[in-house]
Amino acid sequence: MNIESTSKSLLKEFAPQITQWSTREKLWIGFWSIIFMIGLYALYVQATEGHVVTGMRDNVVWGLYIANFIFFIGISYAGAIISGFLHLFHVEWRKPIIRIAELITVIATIIGPLYILLCVGRLDRLHHLFIYPRLQSPITWDVLAIGTYLVGSIIFLYLALIRDFAILSQADLDVSKWKKNLYRFFSLGFSNTPQQRKKLNQATTALALLIIPTAIIVHSVLSWIFGMTLRPGWHSTIFGPYFVLAAIYSGTGVLVIAMWAFRKLYKLEKYIVEKHFIYLSYLLMVLAAGYGYFTFSEYLTDWYSSEKWNAELIEKLFNLNEFGGWFYFANFAGILLPLIVLAIPKMRNINSITAVSAVLVFAMWVKRYLIIVPTLETTLLPMQDTRMEYVHYSATWVEWALTFAGIAMFFLMFKLASKFIPIVPVWETSEYLEKELMKTK
Amino acid sequence: MRTLILCSLFAFGFNLTSGEANNVEISLIYTQHANNTYSLKATVADEEEEEPISGMKILFAANINGVSLSLGSAVTNKEGISIFRGDLPDLRAKGHQFEFTALFEGNDQFEENQVELEIVDAQLQLKTEIIDSVNTVFVSLSRWDEDGNSLPIGDENIYLFVPRMYSLLPISEAYTSETGEDEVEFPNDIPGGPNGELVIIGKLDEHDEYGTIESQSETTWGLPVSLDVNRLPRALWSPDAPLWMLITFIILMTGVWGHYFWIAYTLFSIKKLEDKNAPISYRE
């Protein structure tokens, strides 16, 4: 078994990704930078004029931002699950895709909380969270849980990178000196001694064990921001697991899309193969069924008991003149469509799995919006307000600009990371390829 | 001069036609208080607009047995009310028939006006006693004849109150007999001070002849209500979190962060284990 030569050839293959900028990449960066800049301008407008520039008002106090927050924290599950679970179960095929998954986790966990900040009216007083903390508030739980999760995810990403840094620092790469120095610094002088290997494995396993409950807590706590209130549609005991499952589901969906994109972009057809997609499609099917079960259970109970405000909310969700269209879309495109398409063996190919993932990820975003806005529009006392903007929420350009800025930030950060580290883990993939080779022999 | 400035400040907003002075309407009320004082309350309003007039100086005077007394002055507040307070013995030393006047001297905007009030001095006494474990309030109402002897006042309603934060809470009512007396039962379930302190106020209300007369008696008939302000309990809605929450939080956080620090320590030891001579080997 010769990992050295494999990894050297691998590195040679991936080097252009790190060392060169193609025109297409520059255009890509340019495009998303413009989107991002528009978002920055929107942020400036919101910061100077106040939240009056958003569609949020006294009844619907939260809108797109919170939906985006849940969405991004949701897709961060890609890393936690793929690298956490699959690592623990020693699933070999995970190896080429772990870096992508972990990057999604870290980047989404950085972007998600920014949306919470956009909901905070007085950012100048953010330090109050630390000087006057109240442990009873789900927001405090959120700050602590997400902070912990982010640190854990960064460490997890780093642990899997140490050996690649070691390889990069020794390889003959056309990169600037400071980059090389950084590689050397971050490689921690890893020289693959048995002791070092043992310690690194210990740390990785411990963190893989830890990151799963942490991820579950993060999304449960997030759901409890809603679950702890006395509002129809929110005050539900299954909200924790419901959100966790939704997060794994959309996280896996985003992972599939990312795999497809990087496979095309970096010519990784050899390493990310159809089998990977098929495996993930099995996972998606299980998750879709589970999510469908939770959704059905949630709305059936509310509809059946038909308590006044729950009934009002259900009526809004089913009424085509209100949220009906989006509600049906979210449930058909987000649950039934993936189930049906992926259940047919003939349909299980790279492109269709990716297409289904894209649809379901969007549907899941819509679902998050439908969790937030209709409930806030269903007040317990009659609203009796003549100001339309206080009665119905409708997002303004500022909110949309900042939503797209978040997506732009996601792509930009991904691109930035790919200029620094190989998007496919060199060491682990070599290991994997060698093992595959052994099998075929 | 001082008055002028005041007027221009306080009459700001009144619609006045210069040169024409409006008439004022003054009403005067006499109240005898429990602590041997009395008060005169003059309410001043614009006769036409029926709006209270603030910042007006009212001069109070009395005539007792033909002797004129200048009592003092007070300025009306924004409700048009000015109150003068004095010691009752000062008046009683001179007699028991009071003729009060409240005088507004007039200014650029309002005409001079004055109002008179005749009051017969009377006395209301409260006595409290527990008889056969029943709280009993004895009420007696009397006045003086010309020789200074006590004369009972019968057929009058006396209301009993307890003072509360914002106002007097009516509890029961007495009706004086020919002897000017009555006795009434008083409930024992009214909240009082920390040791059950409860002030009972008797009141003859706005009588044509005697004005308002208040009298009070201090008892311990109240239900004791502690004024101690305890700290709020540990609760979801108080500043201090429930203990279980705090403990769970500490366990979770130390558990996770403990592992993080352990991992950081492991990384540090990996760095220490670096074999500088051996070039990195990928061989298993």
Next chain:
Amino acid sequence: MEDKKRRTVLKLGAAASLAALAGTAKFLAPSEDQSISECSDKVKLLSPDGEIVEIEASLLKVDTHDHAQTMAKNVGREGIPGKKFVMVIDLGKCRNARKCVTACQKMHYVPEDKEWLQIKLMKDNEQSAPYWFPKTCFHCDNPPCVKVCPVDATFKRTDGLVLIDNDRCIGCKFCMAACPYSTRVFNWGEPEVPEEAKQVAHSPETSVPSKHSTVEKCDFCPDMARQGKLPDCVTACPNGVFYFGDENEDSVTNGSETVRLSALLRDKAAYRYMEELGTKPRVYYLPPSNRMFPVERGFKNLDNEIKDRYKDVH
């Protein structure tokens, strides 16, 4: 001797008020309690025209909201010792005169479109008759809003009040989402605050002035309570709908009538709105029985815009 003592007190009072008073006449109101036979103390003040005038110190009694600003902030967090404030709203007497709403707005210097006190037109079911329903903050004993505040900006006091410290609020709006009664309002933009209120230092007891991007709501006017005065909504109501008082004293008053709280709640079958939510409101309602006015009276002389609010109730 006595005179000297009084003079010192007056000086202190005047000094404390001067800073906030500068340039406003609205704050000036003659004293109610102090009646003084001779006025000798004078203070200098800026008149509305910009002139410096001398005024008798005894006349200087600052309007309601001045009192609290001289107090330390933490006093506003502790509550008035021994008190448990409670309100009873008699639905049978309300005719939607809206005097409470405007009085509240005037007192707290908030614009017309911001209602801390709202009047809803309720209709419980198809058969029952509609009735007017004034809604203050319920100052719940198990307040969902306080539970969720991450920075202790909204808090419960020992006297039962739920107040907001707008110097601490971070504007996350979680309390607004948590309040099942939609009581709280947010300053989405820079709030409209009259000049004279801008000068005042904020206190949780006055809720004045409004601060941008923070949450505010009905506060039961604890600054008035400290002066032994009723909240403005109570005194402004022409029909005596609102009874306010202290549960520990078992007494509530609507300004003209004082009654025992326990007797009122018992005799009039009082209830708390949405008791089933478990929020334990400190506001009781007396059912709209034996109405003093037909519900239509509430539509008289009403702005069209406000009339429009109730168009869905038949």
